[in-house]
Amino acid sequence: MNFLNIDDLTREQLEDVLTRAVDLKERTARGKTADAMAGRTLAMIFEKPSTRTRVSFETGATQLGGHAIFLGPDDIHLGHGEPVKDTARALSGYVDVIMARVYDHEDVVELGEYATVPVVNGLTDDAHPCQTLADLLTIREHFGGFEDATVAWVGDGNNVCQSFVLGAAVVGLDLVVATPEGYGVDDAILDRAAELGTAPETTTDPEAAVAGTDVVYTDVWVSMGEESERETKLAAFEGAGFQVTEELLGDRLLMHCLPAHRGEEITDAALESDGAIVWEQAENRLHAQKGLLTHLLS
Ligand code: CP
Numbered sequence: 001m002n003f004l005n006i007d008d009l010t011r012e013q014l015e016d017v018l019t020r021a022v023d024l025k026e027r028t029a030r031g032k033t034a035d036a037m038a039g040r041t042l043a044m045i046f047e048k049p050s051t052r053t054r055v056s057f058e059t060g061a062t063q064l065g066g067h068a069i070f071l072g073p074d075d076i077h078l079g080h081g082e083p084v085k086d087t088a089r090a091l092s093g094y095v096d097v098i099m100a101r102v103y104d105h106e107d108v109v110e111l112g113e114y115a116t117v118p119v120v121n122g123l124t125d126d127a128h129p130c131q132t133l134a135d136l137l138t139i140r141e142h143f144g145g146f147e148d149a150t151v152a153w154v155g156d157g158n159n160v161c162q163s164f165v166l167g168a169a170v171v172g173l174d175l176v177v178a179t180p181e182g183y184g185v186d187d188a189i190l191d192r193a194a195e196l197g198t199a200p201e202t203t204t205d206p207e208a209a210v211a212g213t214d215v216v217y218t219d220v221w222v223s224m225g226e227e228s229e230r231e232t233k234l235a236a237f238e239g240a241g242f243q244v245t246e247e248l249l250g251d252r253l254l255m256h257c258l259p260a261h262r263g264e265e266i267t268d269a270a271l272e273s274d275g276a277i278v279w280e281q282a283e284n285r286l287h288a289q290k291g292l293l294t295h296l297l298s
């Protein structure tokens, strides 16, 4: 199976990934490795930069006894000189899993169609399901489950938010999404969330969104690939009061997928505040993805 969107996993499969993640996290804490990837190789395709995704996948493969190969934009022919479908079939002859971070979501779909090994979405312009796995693990660690937590998304309604919306619907997590006018979650994602369970409440008012919630989650205003829209987006988000400050945060927990752009979507004080659980979230990328890899290879 492929993991291109968070709802490629049923609730039961998602629970299995999280259970595996918890177990593997405990093993790592005890200094133990695992062997689920012994003799197996993960190919990691990156069209965009990455700190967390690259290092957590590569380290995860090592901790599972396997090997990972980093394939940056200048390392392979993908997209320039070789069609996606050919890369998919060639890599399938060598490796056991392909992880890809690309711009166009259709490219991971095509990789998934033509590869004969599992393909994992490491972020596209539309989705970041690996991030959602770590987010759900982090929320579960803090609240003991999903029933007692309410999350407010404050920021752009693109990739990270869209996967979180679907993940919340799969596990039944209460979510309110605040985005500026014109930067909301795609209607198709909201429809899909309703189909899976519940579509989040949506608003353009960040203060109204955070009222009564336990967690505030934000992401950058200008995503990778949107550099030409920088001025327009900064004006839209800043003008609509979307910066997460200590005042807006109050005594809530703060989540951020990172990297953070201090002075834009978040203030330094909010990010460095006691409520920030962003480093746990970042570490959980490693454990959640080990859970995912063992699930996909089992
Ligand atoms: N959150 C996340 O995916 O970070 P990177 O871009 O550093 O991989």
Ligand code: NVA
Residues within 6 Å of the ligand: 123, 158, 159, 160, 219, 220, 222, 223, 224, 257, 258, 259
């Ligand atoms: N929305 C951000 C997430 C980075 C992990 C981006 O796409 O750049």
